[in-house]
Amino acid sequence: MSVNGSCLCGKVTVKMNEKHTNVWACHCNQCRKQTSSPFFIVHSGGEETFTFEGEEFISRFKSSEKATRGFCSNCGTILFWELNESHCYSFNAELFPEQRPEYKIVREVYLKDKPDYYSLKI
Ligand SMILES: [Zn+2]
Ligand SMILES: [Zn+2]
Numbered sequence: 001m002s003v004n005g006s007c008l009c010g011k012v013t014v015k016m017n018e019k020h021t022n023v024w025a026c027h028c029n030q031c032r033k034q035t036s037s038p039f040f041i042v043h044s045g046g047e048e049t050f051t052f053e054g055e056e057f058i059s060r061f062k063s064s065e066k067a068t069r070g071f072c073s074n075c076g077t078i079l080f081w082e083l084n085e086s087h088c089y090s091f092n093a094e095l096f097p098e099q100r101p102e103y104k105i106v107r108e109v110y111l112k113d114k115p116d117y118y119s120l121k122i
Contacts, residue, residue, distance in 0.1 A: 005095030007077035012054040014079070014095060016044050021102040023093050025120060028110035030063055035078055038108075038120065041090040042099075050089065 005014040020042040031039035044050050052058065059073040062084075070079040081090045093103060105122045108114075 003096050003099050005091065005097075007057075007072040007075055007079060007095065009072060009075035009077070011057040011074045012052065012072045012077075012079060014050055014052055014091065016050045016091070016096070018049070019099050019102070020044060021099055021104060022106045023103050024090070025105055025108045025122075026110055027108060027114035029113050030069075031081075031110075032113075032115075034069065037118075038114075039078070039081070040093040040105075041081065042093045042096070044089045044091055047087050047089070050091075 001019055003016045003019050005016070006012065022042065024041050024043070025038040026041060027038050057073050058070050058079065061069045061071070063069045066084055068082045068084055070082065071077060072079060077095075078092050079095065080092065082088070083090075094100075105120065108120065108122070
C-alpha cells in the first residue's frame, strides 16, 4: 500500500511505495539546528522506493561529506536526509499524516549530542 505525503504548502508531494511506521529520532546537532527538535524520520530506501512531484521546489543542501538534506524552497519544510553513496532516503515522518497513528519510535540516534532540556518518553 502506497503512502502519500507533502510539505506544508503542498508544492512538493512524495508517494512512498510502502508504509514505513518505524520512526527514528535523531538528536544530532545538524538535525536539531534545522528542525528545533529531534528529527523524526522514516526510512524509505533508494530512489526506486518513492516518487516526488514538484521536484522543481526541492532545494538540496550538502550538509556533510556523506549526506544531503532536502527542503521545500517555497515553505521551508524539511523533506529528507539522503545518504549520498547509496541514495537511500530518510524522510521527515511528519510529511505522512495518514500513517502517523501507527508510528512507533524504535530508535534514538546521536543521544550523546542531545541537550538536557528535553527527553523523549519511549
Ligand atoms: Zn512547501
Ligand atoms: Zn541528525
